[in-house]
Amino acid sequence: MTSRVKRGVISEWWWGVDRWFLAAFLTLLVGGLVFSFAASPPVAERIGVEPFHFVKRHAVFLVPTALVMFGCSLLSPRGVRRASLLILAASLVLMVLALFVGTEIKGSRRWIDFGPLNIQPSEFMKPAFVVICAWLFAEKQRRPDIPGNLFAMILLLVVVALLVAQPDLGQTMLVTAAWGGLFFMAGMPWLWIMLLGGVAVGGSLLAYMAFPHVASRIDRFITGEGDTFQTDTAREAIMRGGWFGQGPGEGTVKRMLPDSHTDFAFAVLAEEFGIIACMIVASIFAFIVIRGLSAALAQRDIFDRLAISGLVLLFGLQSIINMAVNLQLMPAKGMTLPFISYGGSSMLAIAISAGFILALTRRRPENRSHTDRLLERTFQLHAA
Numbered sequence: 001m002t003s004r005v006k007r008g009v010i011s012e013w014w015w016g017v018d019r020w021f022l023a024a025f026l027t028l029l030v031g032g033l034v035f036s037f038a039a040s041p042p043v044a045e046r047i048g049v050e051p052f053h054f055v056k057r058h059a060v061f062l063v064p065t066a067l068v069m070f071g072c073s074l075l076s077p078r079g080v081r082r083a084s085l086l087i088l089a090a091s092l093v094l095m096v097l098a099l100f101v102g103t104e105i106k107g108s109r110r111w112i113d114f115g116p117l118n119i120q121p122s123e124f125m126k127p128a129f130v131v132i133c134a135w136l137f138a139e140k141q142r143r144p145d146i147p148g149n150l151f152a153m154i155l156l157l158v159v160v161a162l163l164v165a166q167p168d169l170g171q172t173m174l175v176t177a178a179w180g181g182l183f184f185m186a187g188m189p190w191l192w193i194m195l196l197g198g199v200a201v202g203g204s205l206l207a208y209m210a211f212p213h214v215a216s217r218i219d220r221f222i223t224g225e226g227d228t229f230q231t232d233t234a235r236e237a238i239m240r241g242g243w244f245g246q247g248p249g250e251g252t253v254k255r256m257l258p259d260s261h262t263d264f265a266f267a268v269l270a271e272e273f274g275i276i277a278c279m280i281v282a283s284i285f286a287f288i289v290i291r292g293l294s295a296a297l298a299q300r301d302i303f304d305r306l307a308i309s310g311l312v313l314l315f316g317l318q319s320i321i322n323m324a325v326n327l328q329l330m331p332a333k334g335m336t337l338p339f340i341s342y343g344g345s346s347m348l349a350i351a352i353s354a355g356f357i358l359a360l361t362r363r364r365p366e367n368r369s370h371t372d373r374l375l376e377r378t379f380q381l382h383a384a
Contacts, residue, residue: 013074016363018295024288025354028339029065031281032347033058035340040261042254054261054342061344065351072355073362077304080356081135087352088128094121095162110166117173122163122171123349127356129159130178130314134306137186141302149188152179161164169207169214170333174321178314185309220330233257234267234326238275247275261342263334266326281340282323288357289316295361308360311353 011111020379023374033055040054075083098121102109111118133152140148156179163172180200184193208215219227237253240246251271254260260268270278292312315338324330336346 009074013362017073017358018291018361020291021354021358021361023287024284024291025069025339025358026066028164028281028284029062029069032340033062035265035269035273036261036342037263038248038251038272039254040342043258043261046258046377048169057344058342061347065347068348069351069355069358072352073358075356075359077301077307080307080359081303082132084128084131084135084356085122091121091125091128091244092158092162092377093275094119095125095166096371099162099165108166108168110168117344120343120345122166122168123345124352125159126175126178127311127353129155129175130182130310131356133179133182134310135303137182138301138303138306141186149186164185164207167211169211170321170335172207173204173333174314174317174335176203177317178310181313182306182310185306189373217331221328230258230264231325231328231332234264237264238273238278238326241271241274243274243276245272245277248272262336263322263341264343266323266337269340270326278323282319285316285338287321288312292357292361299310299360304360308357311357311360313350315350315353315357334383 035054036058037052040058041051044053046052072080072083084153098109098112101112103111103113103118105111110122111120114117134156136148136152138148139146156176159175160172163169163175180193180196183196221231233253233256237257240253241251246252248344249272251268254268254271257264257267266278266281269281289312292308292315296305296312298307299308303337318335319338321330321333321335322341325332325335336343338350339347
């Protein structure tokens with residue numbers, strides 16, 4: 001056990017980290033590996049690779065994901081801002097490059113190949129974007145002469161333009177919703193909120209008219225006509241699972257799901273482990289969001305408050321969208337379930353978000369109460 005008396009980086013981290021957050025993130029991380037044994041073998045067999053191909057790749061990414069989360073959790077709030085600025089700048093450059101030299105998959109250019117690695121820069125952009133926007137909103141409140149709100153709006157337009165150019169309308173909606181939540185929590189006037197809400201609605205209508213695949217997905221969702229194979233199969237898998245599931249490895253409907261290891265891992269979870277297991281997973285996501293918002297309210301610093309809120313909002317919205325698509329409550333979006341779905345870029349990017357949350361909610365010596373400092377001084381005197 002790490003001693004309180006021996007002051008060091010690891011000791012400070014252990015006694016200051018929010019262990020409920022840490023336990024929730026690690027549970028999802030390990031759970032994702034367990035669930036990959038159920039979700040990915042049918043896909044591997046379908047594309048002609050050995051059955052545990054995706055399981056092994058998921059396991060390989062597990063260690064760097066945990067290390068990234070731990071490394072980010074060691075940062076100070078200033079370190080979080082600096083790291084976010086670097087990540088955001090690099091991600092935006094790579095997103096531009098992806099439009100010209102990126103790998104085209106299903107009509108979209110979102111990925112760049114670095115040897116054996118296939119990276120999706122927009123995944124890494126999301127947590128950094130939220131943190132930088134939180135900083136801009138916070139600076140506007142601290143110093144009204146700084147046009148932080150204007151810079152945050154310009155940054156949103158740049159990010160949205162790059163995402164639409166790929167095109168990736170699901171991520172566009174997610175990023176815009178997270179930004180809107182930050183805008184609201186920053187105390188902006190209702191007139192501005194209504195105006196920007198109108199712009200968002202107009203943008204959605206424009207996307208419906210400009211992108212045939214968006215219109216097709218929405219039409220299929222509303223009418224139920226056309227190619228609804230994946231969503232219908234996902235619903236069948238969920239219904240077949242019942243309360244307690246068919247048992248590990250016993251699912252049959254999952255074998256027909258093309259994206260059972262990514263977008264529809266939740267449906268496979270329902271078929272093999274049951275609705276109760278799905279409710280437990282959903283409860284963990286809800287716990288992270290609720291605890292995050294509660295922790296944000298307790299922060300004195302405006303930046304800490306906004307950044308924590310924005311990060312858990314991003315985490316929660318992505319989870320809700322994925323589960324809603326699996327349950328046919330939303331049109332298909334092509335979005336992963338954090339730490340559960342297969343995907344190296346997604347896992348590492350979510351690890352950055354989780355690490356930032358742990359870093360910003362960590363108790364630090366300068367933030368401890370007078371009683372805590374007296375107790376520590378007593379321990380030190382006894383040890384001496």
